[in-house]
Amino acid sequence: MSVDKSTVSRIAQLARIKVSEEDLEVLADELSKIVGWVEQLDEVNTEGVPPMSSTVENIILRQRDDVVTDGDCKSDILENASQTDRGYFVVPKVIE
């Protein structure tokens, strides 16, 4: 299936990446190529095959005790933010 410009525009919006008009064209072409190539998977009969999401899927994942193990490190968390104010991250106004 080929990926058209409007599809690229829609997924770019979903991915929250601004893409210029001329790049939409290039990306539509590149993604079409990649999608066309991965579609060879249709040749494989996967009827009744369970999807595999992890190589450790047969292992029961550990659960830790429900206790506080970390925290009290506000300055560490804010350390790399480009804009902070009184211990908060700063974002553009969201509520009118």
Next chain:
Amino acid sequence: MTELTDLTVAEAQDGLAKGEFSSKELTEAHILSMEKFRGLNAFITETPERALEDAEASDKRRANNETGPLEGLPIAIKDLFCTKGIQSTASSKMLKGFIPTYESTVTSNMKADGIVMLGKTNLDEFAMGSSNETSYFGPVVNPWKRLSDERPLVPGGSSGGSAAAVGARLCLAATGTDTGGSIRQPAAFCGVVGMKPTYGRCSRWGVVAFASSLDQAGPITRTVRDAAIILQSMAGLDLKDTTSSDVPIPNFQSLIGQDIKGLKIGVPREYKIDGTDPEILDLWEQGIRWLKDAGAEAVEISLPRTKYALPAYYIIAPAEASSNLARYDGLRYGLRAEGKSLAEVYENTRAAGFGSEVRRRILMGTYVLSAGYYDAYYLKAQKVRKLISEEFATAFEQVDAILTPSVPSAAFAHEEKDDDLLGMYLNDVMTVPASLAGLPGISVPAGLSSDGLPLGLQIITKAFDEETLFRVADVLEQSASFEARPDLRV
């Protein structure tokens, strides 16, 4: 005496223990090399002052008989590992200037064991690439050149800086990470050993995430024994990574020097992939003969869905990447671009911060996960992954290890594959299947092409059977006795 930068990890440990040289002397020798060959662009951040401090502290510990397993060894760390107080960039503009307030578990383990960190090595942006050309900090130059021309070659990727640094003797060893071949492919291109452990052996905590069901850290070294020594320190259960394994860890180095008599080595006919360099196929045949001469039995096996591993990977890895990289919002860390609304801040930040390959993979991943396409692409790829994994399991009922080439070609020149998106992806065709199945794999330098470039062979074993992996790799290394080295000029 041999130059200090020519020593293997094992030889350096020996020399330090006997007091033939200090960690400070060993570190100074490597810092000089690092400076001399800065043109390779193997490092994004060099930390020579810190290294010398660490080396002096190490020498003091040794004087007090408090030595760790990697005491005083100068080692380079791929810039995908977060290192406390030292810039950690993932080779992205997005993380330029990011200074973590914490240390990854793997580098923490290595520090506790006494390493001296020389610096952070270059890589493809967010580990997405096979040539190190997608780095925001510029491409790495392979220390090797063809006999026929002087063009600079790529070191492979994504751990290209680490492989080049080890090959050029700028460090004794380096860490890498491998999602679809990012340790094994650059190791093959740079004539060094690259080992990807079983998924879960090394903690992913503090490693910048690419595709979490595939990402795995491992060593890049000049010998198989060195890989065993370094992995011993990197590996281990970590409660901060839920997929970190509690399977007991053997003494990897004890597997070196054992014989392989009676082992069954699988040779999968599907790895004779169209377009593979004939010299590599010959080397593979030679590899089979070497292992047979050492007493192993070669068994032809079939892994019929091998050719579908790469397209499945290029759905699964971008899907996971699109989810993992959603964290770069411009607000909490990393680059921030301005915008009138919150959505605009996100969109402008991500447009400015991600390079073209990363953007392409995020969009591909978003596409295959989006409504209407999820079943056709993502779910389909996960089912194919299951089949590939089962094929390996069936093969390992019959054989103890599998021998294949590492990469279908030798290193290529910069920009040689710029217009060939899918051609670039094909670099990983022989490493991706084991990645999808979570199996350990190692690339061992086994010969030179007629044009003077190193070529590697790959060994794959069952999950958590690094024992057999190291045994066979050691025998392969002894048989190949690869002693060629790059002709480095300043």
